[in-house]
Amino acid sequence: MANVLVCIKRVPDLGGEISLTADAMGVDDSSLGHTVSPHEDCAVELAIAVAKDTDGQATVLTLGSSDATEQLRNALALGCTAAVLVEADASAYGPADVAGAIADVVRAHEAAGTTYDLVLLGNDASDTGDFQVGIRLSYLLDRPVVGGVSTLSVTGDRVEARGGSPDGGTEIFDVPLPAVLTVMEGGIEPRYPSIPGRMKAKKVQVQEVAPSGSPVGSGRVRLTLPPMQPSQVEVLGEGPEAAAAVVDLFEKLGVLR
């Protein structure tokens, strides 16, 4: 039996353009939907699969505002069976603060009798892209960590994790549990929620916890956007009649072999 904790972060679902808040400290998400990183979608999928295979539980956690309950419910609809909201303003939390808050929950649950054999996170959050919360968590919990994992399988008290290597091959790790793994998109297809799954998710009580202590913060001074370029597109034509103009362009660019 392996219990898995999977950590996700609510982020704005950006389209083609971004705008910042007036103080330039964040993205103006007032008119945007929200989502989680594709890496975290895969982490949720892996957590559910491991829990199913080993008769364990998959618990989903986020640190964020109460709005982030939406992302917890989505993970519950997919097959997580418990959810924890560490209610806090995520923008005031740097990566070390987030790791500390997750470690607190892991220890508190352990003291209450639930141990997490695996903690899964995304390799990098899609908004801040700090590339480190999972690694920091592993140091706080004194557990081994493997980064950039795309598939994994748990056998007994070990986990075999696979991820891409710099030369395009695959690296295989064999790590004793309990362990922390950070997940990268690409190895598996996350499932879509079913209607019964959504109904079931509504009934699960989300555990709300207050973070202990106050965060140090990330050190953010401000965000900046690249200057907006007015569109300079040259339309070569419409439909197949434009083919000659396109090939003329290829010639001009020197990309014909």
Next chain:
Amino acid sequence: MSSVLVLVETDAGGATEVSRETLTFARDLGHDVHALVIGDGPAGLVDQLGAYGVQVVHHADGDAFTSYAAAAWAAAVVEAAGDATVVTAAGTPRGNEVLAHVACRLGVTMAANVVEAGSSTPLVVSRQVLGGAALEELALADPVAVFSVAGHACDPAEASSTATPVVHPLDVAVSADDLRGRVVRTEPGEPDESGGLKSARVVVGAGRGAGGPDGFGDLLELAELLDGSLGVSRVVTSLGWRPHHEQVGQTGSRVSPDLYVACGISGAIQHWAGMSSSKTILAINNDADAPMVTKAHYAVIGDLHEIVPAINEELRRRA
């Protein structure tokens, strides 16, 4: 004089391109540049590092480094850092991972994917966030600044005067705990998986507009006629139409070809993040207002399933 330590990644040809960019970036900080090489480097590496202005090459070798373990690499970085005021590496999966371990060991902040180092005391760096669609100015107040350098933050350039580096073998204390997360086995990749895509001079990008798993024939042919590679959007991989290693964007490959032909791709910022550094962008889309069209250099408006075959035909006619 204070120093900056660069963790150098290597391939058969020497320091990788992104590592050479990082060396260039580090040199511009105005400190002495030290490099750390782990394991057997390729022949000629020390001379190459000298050409980039490296004064000291720290070398970690031995049983703990015969296969990759991020924590063991981090132990070597900490050992090599000595009293360096900056510790850096390329913003690759490995570079970011090792530096995150280093930051935990030193009890400092780590900034990923820096593109510019600004004012000092405290050091303020600019780093890519939101997949590169925005920059964050971040203050690094620790005595040692740990950050990775984003790919293409600068062009790799040799130093004006070549140094003859001193090679310094390191004696790194690696604990058993540091080797828990160690590679136990590797498997070779499919020949050409994403490697071809990343270095291609022409990339034909395909999105939802391809229409289905069978909608890629003409697009693959166009890529072949231009000696290029196919790259796809996340919609295409998540629908299972094409494999993930072809994905371009924030959670896929970053490409910067001479020409990117975006066919049936709307131009969401996460896709844009992966191809915006292409020299020329041609969009083929039936929506003249799609962000990919307005941001491109050139566009053809209409159904890609009519336009792409016509282009292929014209290419064959002129060949």
